Amino acid sequence: MPIKALDPKVVARIAAGEVVERPASVVKELVENALDAGSSQISVEVRGGGVSLIKVADNGSGIASAEVELAFDRYATSKLENLDDLESIQSLGFRGEALPSITAVAQVDMVTCAAGERAGTYLALKDGAIASRSSQGRPQGTTVTVANLFRKIPARLKFLKSVATENAHIANVVSQYALAFPEVRFSLSIDGRAALRTSGSGRLIDSIVEVYGAEVADSMIELKGEAAMPQVTGRIGSPKVNRSGRGYLSFFVNRRWVNSRLLARAVEEAYHGLLMVGRHPITVINISLPLNEVDVNIHPTKSEVKFANERAIFSAVQRAVRQALTEQIAVPRVEAAVTRPVFPSAVRETATIPYSGVAPGPAFPPPTPSMALPVLRVLGQLDNSYIIAEGPDGLYLIDQHAAHERILFERISQQRLRREVEVQGMLEPMTLEVSPRQEAVLRSRYQDLNEFGFAIEPFGDKTFLVRAVPALLHKEDWAGMLRELLDSLSEGDKGDWAEEVTISMACHSAVRAGQSLSDAEMQELVRQLEQSDTPHTCPHGRPTMIHLSSEQLKKQFGRT
Ligand code: ADP
Ligand code: MG
Numbered sequence: 001m002p003i004k005a006l007d008p009k010v011v012a013r014i015a016a017g018e019v020v021e022r023p024a025s026v027v028k029e030l031v032e033n034a035l036d037a038g039s040s041q042i043s044v045e046v047r048g049g050g051v052s053l054i055k056v057a058d059n060g061s062g063i064a065s066a067e068v069e070l071a072f073d074r075y076a077t078s079k080l081e082n083l084d085d086l087e088s089i090q091s092l093g094f095r096g097e098a099l100p101s102i103t104a105v106a107q108v109d110m111v112t113c114a115a116g117e118r119a120g121t122y123l124a125l126k127d128g129a130i131a132s133r134s135s136q137g138r139p140q141g142t143t144v145t146v147a148n149l150f151r152k153i154p155a156r157l158k159f160l161k162s163v164a165t166e167n168a169h170i171a172n173v174v175s176q177y178a179l180a181f182p183e184v185r186f187s188l189s190i191d192g193r194a195a196l197r198t199s200g201s202g203r204l205i206d207s208i209v210e211v212y213g214a215e216v217a218d219s220m221i222e223l224k225g226e227a228a229m230p231q232v233t234g235r236i237g238s239p240k241v242n243r244s245g246r247g248y249l250s251f252f253v254n255r256r257w258v259n260s261r262l263l264a265r266a267v268e269e270a271y272h273g274l275l276m277v278g279r280h281p282i283t284v285i286n287i288s289l290p291l292n293e294v295d296v297n298i299h300p301t302k303s304e305v306k307f308a309n310e311r312a313i314f315s316a317v318q319r320a321v322r323q324a325l326t327e328q329i330a331v332p333r334v335e336a337a338v339t340r341p342v343f344p345s346a347v348r349e350t351a352t353i354p355y356s357g358v359a360p361g362p363a364f365p366p367p368t369p370s371m372a373l374p375v376l377r378v379l380g381q382l383d384n385s386y387i388i389a390e391g392p393d394g395l396y397l398i399d400q401h402a403a404h405e406r407i408l409f410e411r412i413s414q415q416r417l418r419r420e421v422e423v424q425g426m427l428e429p430m431t432l433e434v435s436p437r438q439e440a441v442l443r444s445r446y447q448d449l450n451e452f453g454f455a456i457e458p459f460g461d462k463t464f465l466v467r468a469v470p471a472l473l474h475k476e477d478w479a480g481m482l483r484e485l486l487d488s489l490s491e492g493d494k495g496d497w498a499e500e501v502t503i504s505m506a507c508h509s510a511v512r513a514g515q516s517l518s519d520a521e522m523q524e525l526v527r528q529l530e531q532s533d534t535p536h537t538c539p540h541g542r543p544t545m546i547h548l549s550s551e552q553l554k555k556q557f558g559r560t
Contacts, residue, residue, distance in 0.1 A: 019097055019098060019101040019102075019300060019301060020101050020102055020105055020149075021301070022050075022160060022166060022169060023046065023049060023050025023051060023054060023149055023160070023166050023169070023170060024050065024166065024169035024170045024172070024173045025301060026050065026054050026102055026106070026146055026149065027044060027046070027050065027054055027056065027170050027173050027174065028173045028301070029093070029098035029099075029101075029102065030044075030054070030056035030098075030102075030144050030146075031044065031056060031173065031174065031177050032092035032093050032098075032177075033056075033092075033093060033098065033099075033142075033144075034056060034058035034060055034142070035060075035092055035177065035181060035184065036060075036079065036091045036092050036093055037058060037060025037061040037062070037141075037142065038060050038061055039058035039059050039060035039141065039184060040059060040183070040184055040185060040200060041058065041059045041184065041185045041200065042056065042057070042058045042177075042184055042185070042186050042187075043056070043057045043058075043186075043187045043188075043189075044056050044170075044174050044186070044187070044188045044189070045057075045188075045189045046167070046170055046188075046189070046190055046191070047190075047191055047192075048163060048191070049160070049162070049163035049164075049165075049166035049167055049170075050149065050166055050167070050170050051148070051149045051150065051157070051160065051163075051166070052147065052148070053145070053146070053147050054145070054146040054147075054149070055143065055144070055145045055146070056143070056144050057141065057142070057143040057144075058141050058142055058143075059139070059140060059141040060140075060141055060142060061114060061115065061140075062112045062113045062114035062115065062117070062120070062140050062141055062142055063110075063112045063114055063121070063142060064114045064117070065114070065117060065121045065135075068110065068112060068121045068123050068133075069123065069130060069133075071099050071110075072099050072100055072103055072108075072123075072125060072130070073096070073100060074096065074097060074100040074101075075095065075096045075097065076096045077093065077094060077095065077096030079091040079093055079094045079096075080094045080095075080096075086297055087291075087292050088291035088292050089291065089296050089297070090254075090291060092255075092256055092302070093302075094296075094297070099144075100128070102146055103125045103128050104128045105149060105150055105152070105153060105156070106146045106147060106148055106149040106150070106151070107124075107125070107126060107146070107147045107148050107151075108124075108125045108144065108145065108146050108147075109122065109123060109124040109125065109144075109145050110122070110123050110142065110143065110144050110145070111123075111136050111138050111142070111143045112138070112141070112142040112143070113138040113139065113140050113141065113142075114140065115140055119135040119136065119137055119138075120135065120136050120137060120138035121133065121134075121135060121136070122134045122135065122136040127152075167190050167195075170188070170190070171188060171190070171195055171196065172247075174186060174188040174195075174196055175196060175211045176250055176257045177257065178196065178198045178207050178210065178211060179204070179207050179208065179211055179250055179252070179284050180250075180252045180255050180256075180257055180286070181255065182198070182200070182201065182202050182203055182204045182206060182207040183200055183201075183202040184198075184200055185197075185198060185199065185200030186198045186200075196210060196211070197210065198210045198211075204234065204235060204284065205217055205220070205235065208220060208235060208284060212248075212282060215241075216237065216241055216282060219237055219238040219240065219241045220235040220236060220237050220238070220282070220284075221235060221236055221237075221238060221324045221325070221327075221328045222234075222235055222324070223235065223236060223285070223320045223321065223324050224320075224323075224324070225288075225320070226320075229288065229289045229290060229293075230287055230288065230289040230293075230312060230313055230316045231286075231287070231288040231289070232285060232286070232287055232316050232317055232320035232321075233285075233286045233288075234252075234283065234284045234285040234286045235283070235284050236267075236281060236282075236283040236284075236285070236321055236324055236325070237281045237282035237283060238325075238328065239271060239274040239275050239281065239325070239537070239541060241281070241282060242275050242276075242279040242280060242281055242282070242541075243279065243280050243281075243282060244278065244279065244280070245280060246264055246280050248280065248281070248282040248283070249263075249264050249267055249280065249281070249282075249283050249285075250283065250284045250285065251263045251264075251285050251287065252284075252285070252286045252287065253287045253289070253294055253296075253305050254287070254288060254289065254291065254294065255286070256296060256302070256305065257303070258303060258304060258305050259303050259304055260304065260305070262307070262310055262313070262314055263285070263287075263313070263314075263317055265314070266313075266314045266315075266317040266318040266321070267281065267283055267285070267317065267318070267321055268280070269318050270317075270318045270319075270321035270322040270325060271321070271325065273406075273409070273533075273534045273537065273539055273541075274325065274534060274537055274541060275541045276540045276541035276542075277496075277499065277500065277503065277540070279541065283321070285317065285320075285321075287313065287316075287317065289307075289313070292308075293307065293308040293309065294306070294307055294308065295307075295308075373391075373529060373530045373532075373535045373536075374391045374392050374393070374530075375391070375392075375530060376389040376390065376391045376396055376526050376530065377389060377390045377391075378519065378522045378523050378526055381400075381516065381517055381522060382397070383514075384513070384514050384515055384516045384517075385399065385400060385401070385513040385514055386398060386399060386400065387400055387403070387517070387522050387525065387526060389526055391547075393547075393549050393550055393551075394547060394548050394549040394550040394551075394552065394553060395547070395548040395553070396545050396546070396547055396548075397545060397546045397547075397548075398525075398526065398529070398544060398545045399513070399538075399542075399543070399544055399545065400511055400513065400515075400517065400522075400525065401510050401511060401512055401513045401538075402537075402538035402542055402543070402544040403525060403526075403529050403535075403538070403544040403545065404510035404511045404525060405503075405506045405507055405510040405538045405539055405540075406506075406529065406532055406534070406535060406537065406538050406539060406544055407525070407528045407529060407532055408472065408505070408506035408509050408510055409502055409503060409506040409538075409539040410532055410533055410534075412452070412470075412472065412502045412505055412506060413502055416451050416452060416498075416502070419451070421451070421452060421453040421470060421471075422453065422470065422471035422472065423453040423455070423468045423469070423470060423471055424468060424469055424470070424471045424473075424475075425455075425467065425468045426466065426467055426468060426469075429465045429466060429467045430465070430466045430479075431459060431463050431464070431465060431466070432456070432463070432464045432465075432466050432479055432482065433462055433463050434462055434463075434464065434483065434486065435462070436462065437486075437487070437490045438483060438486035438487065438490065439462050440490065441486045441489045441490045442456070442464060442486055443458065445489070445497070446458070446464065448497075448498075449501070451498075452470055452501055452502075452505065453468065453469060453470030453471065453472075454466070454468065454469055454470065454482075455467040455468035455469075466478075466479075470505060472505060472509045473505065473508060473509055474508075474509070477508055480508075481504060481505065481508040484504065484508075485500065485501060485504045488500060488504070499539075502539070503539045503540070506539055507539075511525070529544070
């Protein structure tokens with residue numbers, strides 16, 4: 001084909017493809033415009049998954065009658081004057097492409113009225129061009145109506161998902177902005193049904209109640225932002241409220257809703273060991289930092305940003321979240337534990353080796369004060385499964401398996417990081433036969449398993465030679481543990497494989513439930529638990545103990 005310039009109409013649609021991917025993108029751009037206009041009320045109405053109709057009305061600044069047409073010109077914007085402004089963008093929009101892009105792929109009309117104007121302006125566009133203009137009464141603000149999205153681009157239409165899915169994306173966009181701007185009253189109606197309504201009270205918690213419900217909101221802990229930049233504020237869910245996807249992590253950078261792997265990782269690290277593998281928290285996190293320390297101009301839909309100092313942001317977020325969790329997480333109280341299980345019990349009680357005493361070693365960093373346990377005095381064992389102990393404030397029932405798992409999990413992690421894993425060499429190398437699925441995993445991982453104390457090498461068809469295993473594992477158990485681990489790793493993306501290995505090793509090496517312990521063993525276990533970083537939960541996220549406070553005891557015995 002010869003090279004030639006594309007028809008301007010085609011160009012318009014190609015560019016539109018970047019900004020307007022699906023109906024929710026239109027909603028996002030229009031809501032951002034309404035927010036940039038300083039609105040305190042924004043209502044969104046959609047029909048047919050946003051394909052038939054999207055209508056966004058606000059009470060913001062409005063557009064002066066003389067400028068209404070300009071708003072639909074590509075690269076025409078009121079938010080940016082020169083290149084320098086790009087360094088410190090305060091508004092959500094700045095490229096002047098949203099309205100023309102939307103106009104290129106839908107039928108658009110606008111009614112707008114600026115402050116001080118007697119009447120508003122009505123402008124209708126068709127196929128990207130102005131079709132009619134008149135004056136129309138309207139209080140200050142703007143209403144944009146987008147109809148028949150992608151009607152002339154069947155290829156795009158075909159790629160849309162079901163109406164329900166598109167509605168879900170739209171609801172998510174509006175929800176995110178409702179969380180980012182609690183002082184704005186949002187309403188969303190989907191096919192005539194009120195899907196979301198926020199009060200505009202200015203309090204984040206009120207928005208959270210509307211978006212996630214009262215129960216989730218109740219469990220959310222406030223982040224106490226430090227005064228210094230980067231300032232991290234917002235609310236985070238307690239570990240017991242968790243989800244299977246990362247879709248409930250909301251980040252707003254200078255009030256812009258962004259996706260960020262960096263921030264997600266900071267949060268997940270802060271929750272490390274408090275959630276079961278594969279579970280994710282609910283968080284609403286606002287990050288404020290100087291405008292020139294974040295580049296918002298790196299992504300077509302502005303949904304990703306680049307930080308000048310990623311490290312500082314990462315650790316500020318991780319610290320803020322961790323601190324809030326530390327202060328909040330107390331030992332589960334008896335009422336909670338009795339009325340409903342606090343954590344789903346997904347632990348496999350499969351450890352089969354005898355409790356072999358615990359090697360000495362305050363190898364752990366000093367515990368964070370409020371997360372740490374008080375010194376406990378062991379009173380005895382119940383059911384060969386629970387250690388009964390007394391603390392400064394009442395009684396503790398400790399799940400011996402879960403507690404030991406926690407201790408071993410931290411020990412294995414530490415040893416691995418310091419490359420100090422204790423190994424037991426085999427007198428003679430042993431062979432390990434594996435299934436095809438297990439083999440696939442082991443072939444890609446056997447060298448990495450070195451870090452954990454395994455010395456394994458391929459040895460023919462579905463067979464491996466094992467020369468050493470971690471000292472922690474019992475002689476009879478390592479093969480079973482390895483096979484189970486390989487099975488679980490082969491089930492697909494479980495997140496952090498190294499964590500899987502650590503958990504699996506801890507689980508297999510921990511003392512079982514049903515096993516009788518001597519006083520000395522119990523004391524040692526409790527002493528080590530006291531030194532643990534996060535003594536209150538096992539690596540799967542289950543509680544390791546239940547606390548019955550002196551106050552509760554008094555109450556129960558009618559002594560108050
Ligand atoms: P951008 O937001 O990047 O400037 P848009 O194409 O989204 O580009 O909008 C173009 C211009 O139209 C904006 O700069 C703004 O001046 C004006 N505008 C759009 N929507 C609104 C609104 N809801 N209220 C007031 N002004 C608006
Ligand atoms: Mg815009």
